[in-house]
Amino acid sequence: MNFLNEIAFRYPDAVSFAPGRPFEGYFDTTQVHDYLRRFEQYLKEDKGYSDEQVHRTLLQYGRTKGIIHELIAEHLHVDEGISIDPESVVVTVGCQEAMFIVLRALRSGERDVVLVVSPSYVGLTGAARLVDMPVLEVAGGPQGVDLDDLETTVKEARARGLRPRACYLVPDFSNPAGTSLDLETRHAVLDLAEREDFLLLEDNPYGHFSADGERLPTLKSLDTRRRVVYLGSFAKTGLPGARIGYALADQSVRGIDGRVGLLADQLSKIKSMLTVNTSPIAQAVIGGKLLMHGGSLLKANKREISVYRENLACLLKGLSRLFPSGGDSGVSWNVPRGGFFLVVNLPFPADDKLLETSAHEYGVLWTPMRYFSAKREVANQIRLSYSLVTPEQIDLGLERLAALVADRLT
Amino acid sequence: MNFLNEIAFRYPDAVSFAPGRPFEGYFDTTQVHDYLRRFEQYLKEDKGYSDEQVHRTLLQYGRTKGIIHELIAEHLHVDEGISIDPESVVVTVGCQEAMFIVLRALRSGERDVVLVVSPSYVGLTGAARLVDMPVLEVAGGPQGVDLDDLETTVKEARARGLRPRACYLVPDFSNPAGTSLDLETRHAVLDLAEREDFLLLEDNPYGHFSADGERLPTLKSLDTRRRVVYLGSFAKTGLPGARIGYALADQSVRGIDGRVGLLADQLSKIKSMLTVNTSPIAQAVIGGKLLMHGGSLLKANKREISVYRENLACLLKGLSRLFPSGGDSGVSWNVPRGGFFLVVNLPFPADDKLLETSAHEYGVLWTPMRYFSAKREVANQIRLSYSLVTPEQIDLGLERLAALVADRLT
Numbered sequence: 001m002n003f004l005n006e007i008a009f010r011y012p013d014a015v016s017f018a019p020g021r022p023f024e025g026y027f028d029t030t031q032v033h034d035y036l037r038r039f040e041q042y043l044k045e046d047k048g049y050s051d052e053q054v055h056r057t058l059l060q061y062g063r064t065k066g067i068i069h070e071l072i073a074e075h076l077h078v079d080e081g082i083s084i085d086p087e088s089v090v091v092t093v094g095c096q097e098a099m100f101i102v103l104r105a106l107r108s109g110e111r112d113v114v115l116v117v118s119p120s121y122v123g124l125t126g127a128a129r130l131v132d133m134p135v136l137e138v139a140g141g142p143q144g145v146d147l148d149d150l151e152t153t154v155k156e157a158r159a160r161g162l163r164p165r166a167c168y169l170v171p172d173f174s175n176p177a178g179t180s181l182d183l184e185t186r187h188a189v190l191d192l193a194e195r196e197d198f199l200l201l202e203d204n205p206y207g208h209f210s211a212d213g214e215r216l217p218t219l220k221s222l223d224t225r226r227r228v229v230y231l232g233s234f235a236k237t238g239l240p241g242a243r244i245g246y247a248l249a250d251q252s253v254r255g256i257d258g259r260v261g262l263l264a265d266q267l268s269k270i271k272s273m274l275t276v277n278t279s280p281i282a283q284a285v286i287g288g289k290l291l292m293h294g295g296s297l298l299k300a301n302k303r304e305i306s307v308y309r310e311n312l313a314c315l316l317k318g319l320s321r322l323f324p325s326g327g328d329s330g331v332s333w334n335v336p337r338g339g340f341f342l343v344v345n346l347p348f349p350a351d352d353k354l355l356e357t358s359a360h361e362y363g364v365l366w367t368p369m370r371y372f373s374a375k376r377e378v379a380n381q382i383r384l385s386y387s388l389v390t391p392e393q394i395d396l397g398l399e400r401l402a403a404l405v406a407d408r409l410t
Numbered sequence: 411m412n413f414l415n416e417i418a419f420r421y422p423d424a425v426s427f428a429p430g431r432p433f434e435g436y437f438d439t440t441q442v443h444d445y446l447r448r449f450e451q452y453l454k455e456d457k458g459y460s461d462e463q464v465h466r467t468l469l470q471y472g473r474t475k476g477i478i479h480e481l482i483a484e485h486l487h488v489d490e491g492i493s494i495d496p497e498s499v500v501v502t503v504g505c506q507e508a509m510f511i512v513l514r515a516l517r518s519g520e521r522d523v524v525l526v527v528s529p530s531y532v533g534l535t536g537a538a539r540l541v542d543m544p545v546l547e548v549a550g551g552p553q554g555v556d557l558d559d560l561e562t563t564v565k566e567a568r569a570r571g572l573r574p575r576a577c578y579l580v581p582d583f584s585n586p587a588g589t590s591l592d593l594e595t596r597h598a599v600l601d602l603a604e605r606e607d608f609l610l611l612e613d614n615p616y617g618h619f620s621a622d623g624e625r626l627p628t629l630k631s632l633d634t635r636r637r638v639v640y641l642g643s644f645a646k647t648g649l650p651g652a653r654i655g656y657a658l659a660d661q662s663v664r665g666i667d668g669r670v671g672l673l674a675d676q677l678s679k680i681k682s683m684l685t686v687n688t689s690p691i692a693q694a695v696i697g698g699k700l701l702m703h704g705g706s707l708l709k710a711n712k713r714e715i716s717v718y719r720e721n722l723a724c725l726l727k728g729l730s731r732l733f734p735s736g737g738d739s740g741v742s743w744n745v746p747r748g749g750f751f752l753v754v755n756l757p758f759p760a761d762d763k764l765l766e767t768s769a770h771e772y773g774v775l776w777t778p779m780r781y782f783s784a785k786r787e788v789a790n791q792i793r794l795s796y797s798l799v800t801p802e803q804i805d806l807g808l809e810r811l812a813a814l815v816a817d818r819l820t
Contacts, residue, residue: 002679019471027465029450032691033443040439055437059651061429093503093685100684104540126683130514132542241469243689269412273536274510275503275685279653281442282689 003352004367007359015397016365017384020175020340022236023307024388031239035288036281042291062280064268066091068287072232072246074295079208082221082230088250088264090271091278095205095233095245099127099168101270102201102229102247105263106165107133113157114201115167117145119372121175121203124168137375138167142334144179145169147188154196166199166229171219172207173339176372176383180337183216190219193227199251205233206339208298211309214337226251229263236340236387237297238286244278308340311386311394315342318398329405340387343369344401348408350382357404364400413762414777417769425807426775427794430585430750432646433717434798441649445698446691452701472690474678476501478697482642482656484705489618492631492640498660498674500681501688505615505643505655509537509578511680512611512639512657515673516575517543523567524611525577527555529782531585531613534578547785548577552744554589555579557598564606576609576639581629582617583749586782586793590747593626600629603637609661615643616749618708621719624747636661639673646750646797647707648696654688718750721796721804725752728808739815750797753779754811758818760792767814774810 004018036058043049043057057067069089076082092098103114114128118137128135138153139146154164169189171181181189193200202219220230230248238244249263271277293300316335323331330347348354350368358364369381386394414428446468453459453467467477479496486492502508513524524538528547538545548563549556560577567574579599581591591599603610612629630640640658648654659673681687703710726745733741740757758764760778768774779791796804 021471024462024466024470027469029446029465029468032446032468036439036442052434055439056434058439058442059437059649060434061431061645061650093689096684096686123683123686130680130683235471239469239691240471241690243685243687243692270540273533273540274506275653276506276533277653279503279689279692280651281649281695282653282692285691 008365011359014359014363014365015393017397018365018367019388020385021388023304026303032285035285038288038291039284058280058284062277064272064277066278066283067280068283071287071290075290078295079298080218080221084248088248088262090247090264090267091283092245093275093278094243095231096123098231098245098247099124101267103127103131103133104270105266107131111161111163112165113162115153115164117169118375119176119369119378140177143185144181145189151192164198166201168201170203172204173336176341177343178334178336178339178341186219186222190222190227194225200228201231202228203231205236208237208301209305209308210338211312212337234286237301238289242282242285244282244286308387314391314394315386318395322398322402331405340385342384344382344384346380349379362400362404364397417765418775421769424769424773424775425803427807428775428777429798430795431798433714436713442695445695448698448701449694468690468694472687474682474687476688476693477690478693481697481700485700488705489708490628490631494658498658498672500657500674500677501693502655503685503688504653505641506533508641508655508657509534511677513537513541513543514680515676517541521571521573522575523572525563525574527579528785529586529779529788550587553595554591555599561602574608576611578611580613582614583746586751587753588744588746588749588751596629596632600632600637604635610638611641612638613641615646618647618711619715619718620748621722622747644696647711648699652692652695654692654696718797724801724804725796728805732808732812741815750795752794754792754794756790759789772810772814774807
């Protein structure tokens with residue numbers, strides 16, 4: 001990723017399909033003030049806080065598990081149909097901190113390993129590296145997760161003396177592959193986790209961005225056996241600049257003191273040694289946004305959802321035009337049902353060298369899929385991110401990509 | 411610390427000398443709006459940013475090392491006489507994250523250990539536990555650090571095959587002991603670090619709060635050989651609710667890729683896997699406060715400095731009145747030159763059981779010094795924090811403490 005950032009810095013005028021950042025067109029810093037004021041009003045009117053209590057809540061050190069847990073519970077109820085105890089929520093510094101503290105809690109020794117559905121988000125593998133926890137790749141494939149491979153990987157790991165503690169996956173519009181699990185697979189993966197006794201780490205940053213309006217239930221909403229730790233992010237649905245995420249961990253676990261309690265409380269202890277608590281000012285920004293939309297980020301993101309839908313349509317149309325089926329380009333791609341990402345298969349390897357050429361000679365940036373997997377299948381694949389581009393940029397970028405492909409093939 | 415929090419929760423009406431939190435009397439959430447607007451003005455006028463760039467800077471994902479590094483450099487110049495390259499600053503989620511990423515960077519294997527001047531801030535030992543790095547205690551004593559013990563501990567560790575990577579200390583008005591290093595000791599500890607080849611982790615949350623107006627140079631300002639990694643906190647001088655700290659790490663190190671670069675850049679890589687970047691909104695709050703006071707937090711904290719000075723005077727006066735010298739109470743205490751904390755020696759052990767009695771029967775809370783050290787010397791000691799109390803509460807709390815002592819001794 002460092003190379004990609006460097007390239008992006010060196011070629012600022014290139015059309016970039018690289019960053020997985022949300023659309024900026026509706027960004028406005030006056031919203032921050034509005035959200036903060038709305039949250040203050042909530043503290044006063046709904047919570048009955050005095051001015052002094054409001055100042056203390058926002059400006060002083062605060063609760064390690066956070067101050068917007070009740071609003072997050074309401075949001076999960078409204079948008080995901082999940083009913084939870086707010087005490088099982090730990091508000092974190094982005095979803096990245098949630099990943100770190102969950103892995104740190106699951107790692108009790110050298111035999112503990114985490115599984116990831118491949119190709120996988122680099123944030124999870126980075127967090128695993130920081131906690132010295134080995135990562136085992138499980139095949140994803142077009143269905144989002146290869147259940148046979150998942151079961152085999154768990155069993156083989158056990159046979160080698162390892163403890164597979166959890167499997168990380170993004171069931172909806174995954175990063176980087178853009179795939180989604182169908183309903184049957186969701187039930188099957190929950191059954192497998194129960195049967196083989198491991199947790200599922202469900203990461204859901206893109207679930208709101210369905211292109212066709214259809215949304216499948218999250219694993220957490222189907223989780224009757226507390227197998228799912230849900231990793232929440234407000235970076236794409238709230239504001240990236242608030243850096244607010246959360247872990248929803250309603251499992252009962254025995255702590256080092258022998259007492260049984262919520263996994264969320266164990267996570268809180270780890271967080272207290274990592275960042276103490278998440279900025280209440282930053283939490284208030286997200287809290288205010290939730291309050292202003294009745295807890296629904298689906299409502300709050302109506303305009304953004306349209307942008308992503310139209311961008312995906314534009315991208316698919318452009319790909320079909322430039323690489324017609326039956327043509328001899330050897331280029332193919334998947335058709336995601338939403339999210340930010342699409343994967344293109346090129347007829348030649350896509351590595352850092354090709355990326356450099358693409359940037360320098362053709363003015364188009366993308367992400368090599370080999371950043372997200374060690375498996376050979378991804379060697380010719382690139383990820384196109386369509387969240388931060390305009391339709392005009394999509395057309396221009398695809399034309400440049402087509403020129404690169406044409407030149408390579410002659 | 412969990413027990414203390416629990417006790418504080420159960421006895422909300424007790425006078426509390428426990429929390430090391432800054433004075434709240436001048437808290438006002440309207441400041442947050444003012445600071446944010448001032449920072450926006452800076453981006454537009456000083457940096458020449460367009461509205462779009464301002465929105466992106468505050469609301470989008472951002473630079474891992476942060477966006478207020480130049481303002482921090484200015485602040486260090488104005489308030490500490492330290493001249494630095496802003497590129498050597500990593501803005502973090504409070505000083506706690508800075509401690510974690512520094513220790514994580516210093517730990518390359520099981521032989522790496524960190525030394526702490528004892529009694530020591532629990533945040534550092536917590537971070538060390540999270541990175542699985544053993545902690546060796548070095549005697550502090552009335553001078554703040556026992557140089558002979560420091561040298562012996564380093565040499566003995568080496569003899570045992572360990573690698574002492576760094577020594578953590580708070581040279582100014584330390585937490586929990588309230589001690590300060592004199593100038594001679596500052597030079598001596600720098601010489602020792604050079605001679606024995608380890609780093610000093612200088613934590614400076616309280617340096618602005620001198621009671622008599624005298625401030626000694628920080629280790630970093632005396633550091634001509636890049637032996638000091640400076641850990642900065644805005645929790646006490648800025649706003650705790652922003653959760654902004656930083657690491658100043660201008661050392662040259664060889665990374666895993668073989669390239670030599672700034673330690674700050676290594677820290678940045680670790681941070682990218684931990685929290686990605688610190689909320690730019692939260693950074694802007696601190697940035698705005700710095701801008702509104704010409705980079706000087708000494709100026710910004712004029713009123714708070716007075717409060718702490720008066721509270722310390724009140725506390726010392728009360729102690730002298732209630733436990734007169736030559737009396738038979740057996741109670742003694744140190745006389746800090748500033749900061750938030752003072753240590754009282756009781757004529758009997760001060761443990762959780764006594765704390766419970768103190769809260770329940772006498773209505774006064776304090777922190778057992780054994781929370782901060784495994785050494786026997788602290789068994790009878792308690793920490794009194796005077797930052798969050800009024801003079802009236804100090805008098806009342808001390809009378810309650812005196813009643814506890816009197817009852818114990820009869």
